[in-house]
Amino acid sequence: MSEVAQWFVFIVASSAAIGMAVGVVTQRNPVHAALALVGTLFAVAVLFVMQEAHFLAAVQIIVYAGAIVVLFLFVIMLLGIDKHEVLDESLPLQRIIAGVVGVGSLVVGAIMLIKADAAPQTPTDSPSSISGTGLGNVEHIGRSLFSDYLWAFEITSVLLVIAVVGAVVLVRRRSGPASADTDNDTGTGNGAESGAPGKARA
Amino acid sequence: MTAIDPNLFLAVAAIIFVIGAVGLLTRKNALVMFMCVELMLNAVNLTFVTFSRELDDIGGQVTVFFTMVVAAAEVCVGLAIIVAIFRRRRGATADDLNIMKG
Numbered sequence: 001m002s003e004v005a006q007w008f009v010f011i012v013a014s015s016a017a018i019g020m021a022v023g024v025v026t027q028r029n030p031v032h033a034a035l036a037l038v039g040t041l042f043a044v045a046v047l048f049v050m051q052e053a054h055f056l057a058a059v060q061i062i063v064y065a066g067a068i069v070v071l072f073l074f075v076i077m078l079l080g081i082d083k084h085e086v087l088d089e090s091l092p093l094q095r096i097i098a099g100v101v102g103v104g105s106l107v108v109g110a111i112m113l114i115k116a117d118a119a120p121q122t123p124t125d126s127p128s129s130i131s132g133t134g135l136g137n138v139e140h141i142g143r144s145l146f147s148d149y150l151w152a153f154e155i156t157s158v159l160l161v162i163a164v165v166g167a168v169v170l171v172r173r174r175s176g177p178a179s180a181d182t183d184n185d186t187g188t189g190n191g192a193e194s195g196a197p198g199k200a201r202a
Numbered sequence: 203m204t205a206i207d208p209n210l211f212l213a214v215a216a217i218i219f220v221i222g223a224v225g226l227l228t229r230k231n232a233l234v235m236f237m238c239v240e241l242m243l244n245a246v247n248l249t250f251v252t253f254s255r256e257l258d259d260i261g262g263q264v265t266v267f268f269t270m271v272v273a274a275a276e277v278c279v280g281l282a283i284i285v286a287i288f289r290r291r292r293g294a295t296a297d298d299l300n301i302m303k304g
Contacts, residue, residue: 003205010206014214021218021241025225030233037237040218044244047211051255056247056266063270068240068277075281076233079288098227102220109216113209128259141267144260149268156271163275170282 010050017043034072041065052130055138211252219245232284236277243273 016039023036041064048057127133128148133140145153222241229235247266254262 018217021221024237033234051251053251053263095228098224102224106220128261130258130260140260144264149264159275163278167278167282171285
């Protein structure tokens with residue numbers, strides 16, 4: 001790809017990513033914010049492809065845009081949260097603090113970018129080197145994942161199982177004959193709520 | 203190899219991260235706050251990939267893979283918590299969650 005084409009793709013993708021990110025923050029309707037989030041994720045996937053991270057670009061589209069945002073949309077539409085949003089956000093002090101935090105972190109990041117020295121390169125005969133091995137991106141990540149990072153990979157499966165079990169326990173409707181003990185073990189932390197179990201079940 | 207300076211990728215990632223952080227601090231809708239957290243995670247992923255290219259090391263990309271797994275698990279549990287809160291309180295803004303205020 002020629003240099004002009006690379007610059008063109010980079011400018012389009014990065015401005016789309018930043019613009020859509022602004023859209024996520026500023027859109028009043030959560031559905032529109034979720035769609036803007038899809039745009040940001042897609043643009044970041046393009047930036048991944050530009051840096052030859054093809055596997056991560058595909059995973060970004062499939063997992064983030066395909067699964068996570070759809071989960072957001074499910075929750076928005078099932079619960080009808082968008083109808084209940086309080087549109088006036090009366091947090092003037094917090095807005096000022098947020099602006100200060102944002103500008104401060106940008107300034108710190110800019111200083112670090114300007115001051116940074118050239119990074120030390122890993123030797124190209126190292127097994128984790130990208131350019132030296134001649135493997136494709138997917139094959140290289142796969143080999144690395146199942147050799148150097150095998151322990152972390154196995155821990156990941158435990159994490160996913162815990163997340164699924166936790167989600168099922170959290171959203172389970174507490175009704176029917178088995179509700180007594182479940183109300184007991186979850187209602188201890190919030191005393192004001194457990195006083196009105198009938199309202200919670202309605 | 204792309205001809206574009208890696209610092210530009212890092213700058214884009216920093217801007218997206220700051221937008222996410224500001225959104226997290228200013229919005230009150232819990233779902234939009236979650237989306238802002240996703241934005242921040244994505245910006246960090248972009249930083250990881252950029253450094254992976256610049257340092258010529260595949261470990262950065264593997265780390266992004268694990269970050270995505272953790273983000274998926276976080277969204278799964280977080281949305282379940284929002285659903286549970288919504289069932290109890292008929293609202294999912296951060297102002298409704300004042301039961302622990304001192």
